[in-house]
Amino acid sequence: MTNPHRSAASAGRLPSIRRALLLLGIACTAPTIFVAAGAAYEDFLLRKERVYEAALASARSLAGELERELRGVETGLRILATEDELERGALPAFHRRLGDALRLQNVDGYMLLDPKGVPLADSGMPNPGPAIRSALSDAALAKMGRSRDIVMAGLFSTALHNEPMLAIGIPVEIRGEVRYGLYAQIRPQRIGQALRRQAMPDGWVAAALDDDGLIVGRTREESRYVGQHAVPSLAAAAAREREGTLRSETKEGIPVLTAFSRSRDGRWTVAVGAPLSALTADLWRSLIWGACAGLTIIAAGIWAAYRLATRIEHAVAALVPPAIALGRGEAIDVPESRYSETAMLGRSLLHASRMLSQARRQAYHDPLTSLSNRLLFCELAARALAAGERSARPAALLALDLDHFKAVNDTQGHSSGDLVLKIAAERMSAALRATDIVARFGGDEFVVLLDGADADTARDVARKLNQALAEPYPGILASVTASIGIACFPRDGRHLEALLAQADGALYAAKAAGRNRYEMASSSSATNPTPGARAVREPAALS
Numbered sequence: 324m325t326n327p328h329r330s331a332a333s334a335g336r337l338p339s340i341r342r343a344l345l346l347l348g349i350a351c352t353a354p355t356i357f358v359a360a361g362a363a364y365e366d367f368l369l370r371k372e373r374v375y376e377a378a379l380a381s382a383r384s385l386a387g388e389l390e391r392e393l394r395g396v397e398t399g400l401r402i403l404a405t406e407d408e409l410e411r412g413a414l415p416a417f418h419r420r421l422g423d424a425l426r427l428q429n430v431d432g433y434m435l436l437d438p439k440g441v442p443l444a445d446s447g448m449p450n451p452g453p454a455i456r457s458a459l460s461d462a463a464l465a466k467m468g469r470s471r472d473i474v475m476a477g478l479f480s481t482a483l484h485n486e487p488m489l490a491i492g493i494p495v496e497i498r499g500e501v502r503y504g505l506y507a508q509i510r511p512q513r514i515g516q517a518l519r520r521q522a523m524p525d526g527w528v529a530a531a532l533d534d535d536g537l538i539v540g541r542t543r544e545e546s547r548y549v550g551q552h553a554v555p556s557l558a559a560a561a562a563r564e565r566e567g568t569l570r571s572e573t574k575e576g577i578p579v580l581t582a583f584s585r586s587r588d589g590r591w592t593v594a595v596g597a598p599l600s601a602l603t604a605d606l607w608r609s610l611i612w613g614a615c616a617g618l619t620i621i622a623a624g625i626w627a628a629y630r631l632a633t634r635i636e637h638a639v640a641a642l643v644p645p646a647i648a649l650g651r652g653e654a655i656d657v658p659e660s661r662y663s664e665t666a667m668l669g670r671s672l673l674h675a676s677r678m679l680s681q682a683r684r685q686a687y688h689d690p691l692t693s694l695s696n697r698l699l700f701c702e703l704a705a706r707a708l709a710a711g712e713r714s715a716r717p718a719a720l721l722a723l724d725l726d727h728f729k730a731v732n733d734t735q736g737h738s739s740g741d742l743v744l745k746i747a748a749e750r751m752s753a754a755l756r757a758t759d760i761v762a763r764f765g766g767d768e769f770v771v772l773l774d775g776a777d778a779d780t781a782r783d784v785a786r787k788l789n790q791a792l793a794e795p796y797p798g799i800l801a802s803v804t805a806s807i808g809i810a811c812f813p814r815d816g817r818h819l820e821a822l823l824a825q826a827d828g829a830l831y832a833a834k835a836a837g838r839n840r841y842e843m844a845s846s847s848s849a850t851n852p853t854p855g856a857r858a859v860r861e862p863a864a865l866s
Contacts, residue, residue: 349621349625367602367603370602371580371602374580374597374602375568375580375582377597378527378568378580378581378582378595378596378597379566379568379582379584379595381521381523381527381529381582381595382529382566382582382583382584382593382594382595383566383584383593384521385517385518385521385529385531385584385593385595386584386585386586386591386592386593387586388517388520388521389514389517389518389531389586389591389593390586390587390588390591392429392513392517393473393491393586393588393590393591395428395429396428396429396430396491396507396509397473397491397493399424399427399428399430399507400473400491400492400493400505400506400507401493402424403420403421403424403433403505404493404495404505406420408420409435409495409497409502409503410497414435414443414444417435417444418444418445418446421433421434421435421444421445421446422446424446425446428507429513430507430508430509430513431488431508431509431510431513432445432446432447432488432507432508433445433446433505433506433507433508434446434447434505434506434508435495435503435504435505435506436503436504436506437502437503437504438501438502438503438504443503447508473491473492473493473590474491474492474493474494474504475489475490475491475533475534475590478490478511478533478537478539478549478550486510487510487511487549487550488508488509488510488511489508489509489510489511489514489533489539490506490507490508490509491506491507491509492504492505492506492507493505511539511540511541511545511549511550512540512545513540514531514539514540515540515541515542515545517540518530518531518540518541518542518593519542523542523595524597526597526598526601527542527595527596527597527598528541528542528543528573528579528595528596529541529542529593529594529595529596530542530548530553530593530594531591531592531593532553532558532561532591532592532593532594533590533591533592534589534590534592536552536553536558536561536562537550537551537552537553538550538551538552538553538574544574544575547574548574551574553574553594554571554572554573554574556569556571556572557569557571557581557583557594560583561583561585561592561594565584565585566582566583566584566585567582567583568580568581568582568583569581570599571596573596577596577598577600578598578599578600579596579597579598579599580596580597580599580602581594581595581596581597582594582595583595634661635665638660638661638665639665641658641660641665642657642660642665642668645657645658657670687699689762689763691741691744691745691763692744692745692747692748692763693748694748694752694761694762694763694769695760695761695762695763696762696763696764697762697764697765699762700760700762700764700770700772701819703760703772704720704760704772704819705819707760707772707774708812708817708818708819708822711774711775711812711813712813712817716774716775717775717776717777717811717812717813718772718773718774718775718776718811718812719772719773719776719777719778719780719781719784719809719810719811719812720770720771720772720773720809720810720811720812720819720822720823720825720826721770721771721772721773721781721784721785721788721807721808721809721826721841722768722769722770722807722808722810722823722826722827722829722830723751723768723769723770723771723788723792723805723806723807723808723830724767724768724769724805724806724830724834725743725744725747725767725792725803725804725805726802726803726804726805726806726834726838726839727801727802727803727804727838728740728743728766728767728801728803730801731743731799731800731801731803734800734801735798735799735800735801739798739799742796742797742798742799743767743796743799743803744763744767746796746797747767747769747792747803747805748761748763748769750788750791750792750794751769751771751788751791751792753791754784754787754788754791755771755773755784756773758774758775759771759772759773759774759784760772760774770823770826771784771788777811778809778811778814778843781809781811781843782809782841782843785807785809785841786841788805788807788841789804789805789807789839789840789841792804792805793805793839804838804839805839806830806833806834806838806839806840806841807829807830807833807840807841807842808825808826808827808828808829808830808831808832808833808841808842808844809826809829809841809842809843809844810822810823810825810826810829810844811843811844811845814845815844815845825844826844828844829841829842829843829844830842
């Protein structure tokens with residue numbers, strides 16, 4: 324036997340609800356600081372990834388824009404290279420042609436050089452110009468001699484322009500021999516203007532690099548950095564890959580998240596940098612706010628847990644006397660509670676037996692056929708008809724009896740009748756849609772609701788059921804068939820009671836017409852159903 328004093332002493336050593344809830348409140352709220360910090364960092368990583376994606380998209384777009392600009396320049400050069408003045412050696416006439424082309428093209432000058440780099444015609448100089456070597460590098464001239472395609476000759480400067488110029492040229496072949504190099508001159512400012520055509524967030528910077536990693540255009544401080552090499556980390560990455568992202572610095576020394584993309588012809592690389600300072604400032608701001616919010620939540624959680632624990636203790640303590648009285652078999656009175664759990668416990672003490680009996684009464688399926696029973700059918704059908712009323716969706720109700728079923732019971736026994744009912748239920752379920760509702764009301768009486776079915780669909784389903792149920796039943800001597808009555812919603816009624824009555828009337832008409840058939844309520848005596856029809860057999864179930 325349990326020692327009550329020992330039990331009381333053990334209970335005294337157990338933690339109280341108040342203490343447990345306080346500890347739970349602290350345990351649940353304290354991690355909010357770490358969660359907030361983790362969320363802030365995850366947000367930082369997500370934003371960084373989005374910045375990389377946006378920068379890479381901008382770099383791709385700008386590279387495509389510069390490629391289109393270069394293609395236009397190349398087209399102009401190729402047209403000039405086919406002029407017959409070059410074939411005839413009429414250089415003064417070709418010099419005038421360059422001046423005319425300059426007014427139509429988006430370039431800053433044209434020049435024609437011999438293989439040694441001596442200018443033969445220059446749109447920026449009177450013809451004939453001074454017979455001096457151009458400012459192009461030997462490497463650029465050698466590249467022209469080897470190539471049969473457009474050549475990026477890089478940046479150069481002359482005393483005439485007194486500023487760096489970008490030279491883009493093509494070889495001019497005459498009778499299979501490269502006689503000249505025809506170059507277009509472009510100021511880096513034009514490259515910068517092309518880069519600035521695409522709007523970018525404040526603080527972002529974009530630069531165009533040639534295939535040697537030299538800056539040939541920039542969105543800001545062009546005069547300071549054009550002609551210089553890109554920062555080593557960017558230059559190395561651009562030399563290895565066609566496009567990518569990295570964390571680097573600008574020429575000014577500003578930390579940036581950088582994305583770069585090379586044009587499809589491989590002559591340009593565009594790099595876009597987004598300042599890292601904005602992201603890190605947002606990260607620290609989020610961390611500080613998260614810490615403050617976490618401390619506030621912890622304090623609020625402790626206070627709320629204390630208040631809640633006190634109230635729960637009182638609510639639970641109020642149930643102790645009724646529980647003791649229930650154990651003695653006495654009548655109990657459960658006080659009202661402000662919490663659903665303790666109120667539910669009180670109601671359970673009062674109504675346990677009633678809940679069990681109610682659960683038995685509300686069994687929803689026929690034990691023999693596993694079909695829905697009358698109660699479940701009425702609930703589902705009423706719900707479907709209400710939905711159909713709101714959405715103007717039709718429905719059909721079929722009342723079905725098995726013909727000659729009584730003969731099976733009388734001649735072969737009720738076990739054979741039960742077998743017929745099971746097989747009939749299986750055949751009906753197989754012939755119907757998953758959304759249709761079929762129920763056994765009792766005996767050999769079945770009811771089907773076809774949600775969304777009009778009269779034609781209902782006839783088709785009834786015909787299928789007649790065929791399926793008229794098939795022979797294994798071991799059954801009697802010819803079991805089915806008679807079906809059909810009522811359509813809303814034509815034959817807007818409520819379940821009316822539809823059942825109409826369908827029953829049509830069912831009796833089908834039986835009177837010879838069985839193994841179906842009848843529509845509107846085309847039979849169902850409009851005046853037989854007195855005592857089954858549609859009104861159980862009005863309580865339809866309420």
